[in-house]
Amino acid sequence: MQCLRTPLSDLSVLERQRTRAEWQQQGQEQSDYHPYDADFCMQNLLPVETSFRALHSCSGGGANENHGNVHGSNDCFSNAWPDIVSSMHCPVVGAAASVEETSVNASSSSSSRKRKSENTRRSKENSGGSDGKDDSNCKRIKEETGGGAAPPEAKRPNKRKEESADASKENDKAPKSDYIHVRRERISQRMKYLQDLVPGCSKITGKAGMLDEIINYVQSLQRQVEFLSMKLAAVNPMMDINIDSFFGGREINPTCKSGIIPMIGMSSELLDQSYLQFGSLQHDMFMDSLDLLLRPNVNPPAAVSDTSLGSCLNVNGSSVWNTNLQNVYGVEFQLGRGTALPFQSLQGNLLPNNLKMEM
Amino acid sequence: MQATKSFERAFLRQLLRVFRLSAVSYKSMSLQERKSAIKLSADVAMASARGSRKWTRGLIAKLSEEDEHRSFLRLILGTEYERLTKPCHGSWKIPRSKKIVRRSLRVCSRRKNNLRAPHGVKSSVLARTLVEKRTHALKRLVPGGESLDGYSLLDEALDYVISLRAQADLMQKLLTTFEASKLSALSKCTLPERKASFVGK
Numbered sequence: 431m432q433c434l435r436t437p438l439s440d441l442s443v444l445e446r447q448r449t450r451a452e453w454q455q456q457g458q459e460q461s462d463y464h465p466y467d468a469d470f471c472m473q474n475l476l477p478v479e480t481s482f483r484a485l486h487s488c489s490g491g492g493a494n495e496n497h498g499n500v501h502g503s504n505d506c507f508s509n510a511w512p513d514i515v516s517s518m519h520c521p522v523v524g525a526a527a528s529v530e531e532t533s534v535n536a537s538s539s540s541s542s543r544k545r546k547s548e549n550t551r552r553s554k555e556n557s558g559g560s561d562g563k564d565d566s567n568c569k570r571i572k573e574e575t576g577g578g579a580a581p582p583e584a585k586r587p588n589k590r591k592e593e594s595a596d597a598s599k600e601n602d603k604a605p606k607s608d609y610i611h612v613r614r615e616r617i618s619q620r621m622k623y624l625q626d627l628v629p630g631c632s633k634i635t636g637k638a639g640m641l642d643e644i645i646n647y648v649q650s651l652q653r654q655v656e657f658l659s660m661k662l663a664a665v666n667p668m669m670d671i672n673i674d675s676f677f678g679g680r681e682i683n684p685t686c687k688s689g690i691i692p693m694i695g696m697s698s699e700l701l702d703q704s705y706l707q708f709g710s711l712q713h714d715m716f717m718d719s720l721d722l723l724l725r726p727n728v729n730p731p732a733a734v735s736d737t738s739l740g741s742c743l744n745v746n747g748s749s750v751w752n753t754n755l756q757n758v759y760g761v762e763f764q765l766g767r768g769t770a771l772p773f774q775s776l777q778g779n780l781l782p783n784n785l786k787m788e789m
Numbered sequence: 790m791q792a793t794k795s796f797e798r799a800f801l802r803q804l805l806r807v808f809r810l811s812a813v814s815y816k817s818m819s820l821q822e823r824k825s826a827i828k829l830s831a832d833v834a835m836a837s838a839r840g841s842r843k844w845t846r847g848l849i850a851k852l853s854e855e856d857e858h859r860s861f862l863r864l865i866l867g868t869e870y871e872r873l874t875k876p877c878h879g880s881w882k883i884p885r886s887k888k889i890v891r892r893s894l895r896v897c898s899r900r901k902n903n904l905r906a907p908h909g910v911k912s913s914v915l916a917r918t919l920v921e922k923r924t925h926a927l928k929r930l931v932p933g934g935e936s937l938d939g940y941s942l943l944d945e946a947l948d949y950v951i952s953l954r955a956q957a958d959l960m961q962k963l964l965t966t967f968e969a970s971k972l973s974a975l976s977k978c979t980l981p982e983r984k985a986s987f988v989g990k
Binding site (some may be wrong): 606607609610613616617620621623624626627628636637638641642644645647648649651652654655656658659660661662663664665 | 950
């Protein structure tokens, strides 16, 4: 990993962004587009380098001497996170991060945690190119979150990762009014992002209305997560069996999200023997329980099978499970009166019944 | 805007890891308990996959309020837990910045009022109150949002929304995958085999 230092003081956001664009052209592998926070979110934006330049009358424009600089130097961070940084695809940002870090007063005044988060966040940021605007916003935001409305020249010893050359520019020249304008501009930028994010927000222009929409969206997402966790809980008693069968046999319906499969395959290496054995043990019990549920013809359909299943599910230990099974259904089973229902309808009945019963 | 693949991958990995770790205890839980355990796991996985942000710290702090959850969190997060719950240095700058924010707001509003004097002050006051009310509501929704000022609140809310959406998507996909694999597992086993396995017990 190369490790070049950059002249800190004259780096502007623009330079960094161009550096990044340059670096990206050198072709790194990461295909995702990461304007805002590269490791985290991506957005398909056209290169906005020019508009970015228009936005900021940046001093010291073309100093592209920095674009060699690529890999984030570990030694900039006294609490080196070599594994994180080395796994990063975006060296430039590491450089940028180091720049900012040191420009802030990179003595160990920043906490190790900040540095780590800075590192994590920044170095994971791809030079996703040309979203100069977003990059600058990213930096501006970071600066904002760090300093709030801290006066420009401010003591920045404890300044967080959010330091941007923007701010340092402000330091030198801008009176407070300019700062406020910049701040408001950033707020509106953020609102625009949120507008893109929250569905159905394109018509609403006022800040209050936007906030309202955002609140509704957040609430609905939270409710959705609750609901999904409820559904997962309903599926769950059989879940570890499912996990096992995933990992074991890859017998997965092709309509499933294919992306999960390689991921799950990845984590299957992490399974230890004991778990696998445990899983296969559960597998038998699972099949039995399904057999029970296959017999709605024989017994009063949903109620009995569900109650017994429900009680079974809540019980530890296979012995009790099997006892229940045998007590209740043993006879019919041996009579061989089971008919296999079409699985779709079974599936259709299964979960709602469970839910109905337990709720 | 969308969450990146690496975030989704990290999230899923953490989530599956948590599920595997707690699979044993799931057996003995009621549906409600399981649901809240799953929700907790999903939140922890989301926070740890996201890394260090204001809202992740707030979320973990909120989850750690109960002792039982705390040990669980410690188990899952390992060393990250300590790091994530360390008080944020940024937070003690807030008092300072609030003063300045207030001052700047005063300057702003004075200017606005001067410009808008003929129309009366009421509309702007009303607008500001509405915004304030909603800002407060948003602060309550976003974990860790209480201590954030307007701009960083929006920032964190943006981030939070993205990851919430990814969380919901992932859980949905996980759900369909489980259900589908259950179906396929069912179909793999024929009736005589099942009978045999049962009788064998």
